[in-house]
Amino acid sequence: MKGRQISRTAVVWQLLAVMLVVLPHVQWLPLWVPALVVLAIGSRLMIHSGRWSFPHWSVKALLVIASSGGLILSFNHQAGPETMVALLVVGLALKLLEVYHRRDALVVLFVSLFVAATAFLFSESVWIAGYILLTTVLVLAALNSIQQSSSARRFRDNLKSAGRLLLPAIPFMLVLFFLFPRLEPFWSVTIDSGQAKTGLSDELSPGDVSKLAQSDELAFRATFEGEVPLPAQRYWRSLVLSEFDGRRWTRPSHEQRQVLRPEQLQPLVSAQRYEVIMEASGRPWLVALDQPLRAGQGTLMTPVRTLVMDRPLERRRQYPVESVLQYRQQPLLTRQEARHYLQLPAGGNPDSRALAQRLLTQADGNTDGVITLLQAYFNKTFVYTLEPGRLGRDSVDQFLFETREGYCEHFASATAFVLRSAGIPSRIVTGYQGGEWNPYEGYLQVRQYDAHAWVEYWQPEAGWQRLDPTAAVAPERIRTSAQDYFSTNEGFSSAGMGLGIDWLRDLRQRYDAFNYSWHRWVLNYQGQQVQLLDDWLGGEDRWRRLLAWLLPTMLVFGTVGYWLLRPRPTLPRDPMARALMRLQQRFATLESGREPAESLAMWLQRVADDWPKQRALMLRLAFLDDQQRYIERKDPHQQAEMKRLCRILMRQLPRKKR
Template sequence: MKGGLISRTAVGWQLLVVLLSVLPHMEWLPLWVPALVVSTAGARLMIHSGRWSFPHWSVKTALVIAACMGLILSFNQTAGPETMVALLVVGQALKLLEIYHRRDALVVLFVTLFVTATTFLFNETVWMAAYVFLVVTLVLAAMNSIQQSDHNNLYADHLRNAVRLLFPAIPFMLVLFFLFPRLEPFWSVTLDTGQAQTGLSDELSPGDVSKLAQSSALAFRASFSGPVPPPEQRYWRMLVLSEFDGRRWTRPALQVRRQLRTEKLYPLVEGQNYEVIMEASGRPWLPALDQPMKAEAGFFMTPVRTLRASQAVDRRLQYRLQSVPLYRLQPLLTAQEEQRYLQLPARGNSDSRELARQLVADSGGDTSRVIRQLMELFNREFIYTLEPGRLGRDSVDQFLFEAKQGYCEHFASATVFVLRSAGIPARVVTGYQGGEWNPYEGYLQVRQYDAHAWVEYWTPGSGWQRLDPTAAVAPERIRSSAQEYFRAYENRFAGAVSRLGAGWLRDLAQRYDAFNYAWHRWVLNYEGQQADLLRDWLGGGEQWRQVLAWIVPSAMVFGGLAWYLMRPRRASPRDPLERVLQRLQQRLSVLGNERLPAESLSMWLRRSADDWPRQKGMLLKLALLDDRLRYAEQADPEQRGEMIHLSRQLLRELPRGKRHES
């Protein structure tokens, strides 16, 4: 390669791997960044073909300034991982405009490897692992292409060399993967993509949960060590909201939460063990089956018995819990606690307050009768819908006496308001309800459309008890999965959900999800599995055993590689033309047309042509091209390519065995 310049094939490889490395980031990158990558790749192609010249330094400076301003505006001046990855992609794209020497091409390929590695920050599926492996292989082929001479323009040869380079590294990679201990990261990153902001909010106002009900994004998966709870017991609590300002339900202020005492749980049956793999939500609270008994190490149980992580869940998280379906929770409340759960604004929603007084009068102050009458009212006169319309200032009054239709948060909010007005302590609980069973790996998959809100009310001696007013209006929503209910509810709503709902396509979707679930469990559990594996293999955890387990496989791998690289083997020409001509000579020799020691290639080809009438024209043309190539002042790459093509065509048409004399 003269002067360190790069060939047409090398440019093609570079453009291919740059585009492939950016492809997985398309779903979250600002639209202008992929457009910049495609534009600079096209410009680089035009420059290399000679139609355009390299841009002036002022043009490149303007592009750099514009790209920096675009990053600042797109990411709101935050310096998170997304911004850093986007900066890498932009730098990779702009560098395409000045690839002239081998050094420039290497810089682009090194940045491409970094961009490819960042894919795992956003996607950890097995398919993405296979995709990244493919891209790394192609990057090695691109690196190989820029080290080759100008006339070596065969993509297949570069790819073959990349595989040869990568193959010896696989055994050592397996030794490192299975035997090298996992270290805690010295740093961590927090992702803030839109994909990680699909969970429940820490407040509730009409319409919040129904927005999630239109999303089929996966929230979490759960597998059980024993019997799976029936659908009507699959309440996944995440937040308890007790403060009401007339429209919104929120958690108490931070200083109030710090003063709360932990509510006591008295299990009435044996606990049930299960495992949850939660998707990134960008929020710290975690789903727990009602009621969780204790938190796993590294997590926290709040005073109102909801589970939370130490920081926002910005990547897939796995944890184990034990819960009980029958219990008594906090059978005694202090006067201050009781007053907190009776809190209401001084004014507003007067008709609802009057309804509460009427229910108390009709029931004689009996809590169970008040609740029964309210649920009968819901069942008689109300409709469950995802499109209830907007509510005014006195939202509870408008819902109970005008709209009479709504989603779970409307019913939960109105129920708590009426119960508190009736002197019954109550609070709103948000989380998820239900989940669809996947039979292929035996787990529940809970999606965002399973988001739900319900009520807990308190009675002396019995403590907090769950009440779901949605069950009084639409009991089929509780007994079946949300997916099944919405599919039956309205065909036009189902969208992506309904497309997975029928026949073989739904079965295929479940199989795919089961495969991903098994992969995620294996990856997330590997650290613990690795320790067990080493103990089983080594017969103990002593340090000398671990050192021996590391040295012996490493020695075997390096010994095998040394034998493979140093073993005697027949020299093979590196030039692709010489290699294919050597194969053609071997084939014709087997067929009886051996080349004489003093015979030139063109003379031998012309002599052999007389014995092969059908291939005579190709053999004579190959001889003529050889004469031209050998006596030309400068090698013609197109002529070399034509000779390679003719030789390969002859190899396909000539017999493989010995020729039989007639």
């Protein structure tokens, strides 16, 4: 039983490994779970120092019962991925209280590796990848430590051994990454870490979009094959809202969707091709430049030409899109469709209804005239602001005739209401407008403060036309990016996040470009891999691909196999003996090697005359060797001095004879 006991150094490694693998999960775990881990580590340190004894079985049973109840209460009886990871963390914490034998330590460290891998369920950033790599090295070092004797205390040697174990895996990883195709996972999980996700909702009421404008979280990135659209053309379509209850705009109900035909699109210019990497939003809708031509693999095109998925977007997604910026869309409406896009509540907002009739009369019933008059009305005294104040029951009336202050959703909602009151079919589109160009990697980055709402109105034969009432009040918001507008407009300083500072903005762009490269070339490498292999191989021939897989694999296997199996000189296990042997090997390369019949002291005294600058160090080392060799009990202080002298001589002596 004594031979199975792990060393005190190994215990410290176990505690360090557990602490590091749990750390990435602290931000979402219930507070009591990290507290339990800290309590377990502290208790094990007290046991390690000899101040406490191992807990009685009754104490451990009580902790298991209490922790099980805490998990049930914290996760509301839901057995999701978060619950399973929390259960593993709790198990690690409790297992620390009985780590004594190698078997217990193996269980802790194997579970630690699994918990470390689960960190990628919650974050895929490059920093997490680097952190988990470091954690893996330390867990391997801890695994190495449990194989040592109880008197071993070699922290540095454990790290070296872990590094040697990981080093051969790097070429294998590169071959698999570049050459072997990525397989779609046969499983998927939905993660709800408790962190709020920002994004567009499926309804619109006053204040919804302006809340997003306060957030600088990344929404998506887009890379274009050809010319990048101008800022005024960057309308990223996401949702179409066409039902109004007097305050909120929502998507059409299931019954209403049955009467809406898939809208026909006639492109007037060539298609714009680009690729979108969209961040997780927890919602199923995607974005595309107005208007997308077709849905890609894994996405659906709705009748109103928006892209959706069959499940919420819980992980970052990369997808190609083709869009046209000039088009004719749905030139004919059926009676049912026209009735749907003219729907208004039976009562409410009487002043706005009267305004619509006045504008219709002044424009002699002309749609373009009504729109021109309404935009002129907005341009007189209205203010574009993030803090318009609360609106009452008749929100459109209060906005148009009292506050006259609002954000894009206020202007879009009022415009659609007035147009419908004037007999003009209309609807609201929500998405994003603009985006900032990142010159370091050549892509467009769109953040939550780029969220926008605009209006589409219908005209016979011309079909649906885009109308952005924000352009009448704050045209700079449309002509430039939201970031530029926020950074120069005092009223939006809170949304600008300090982005008016040039060096801070440049630093942020560089950091974002670095993350973009990681996401595209590591996390979403499938599309780039196919193109890269075609460029390397000069085609998609099956035999070329087979050779491209076999030859590098054989080369890597052969190189790593030789490196692992090649004969090596056997070094003594004792650190002092290893240091002396390395010193003798260095002198042998300088043609001052030790003769078989010479003692270490005699040899050092002989070669000292050839090295006058190192003479004193050599004579001191010879003296200490004599002292240690002929005494019954070794002096640790003299041994430490001998190792220090060996290191100094190794640094000062040349590697080859001059």
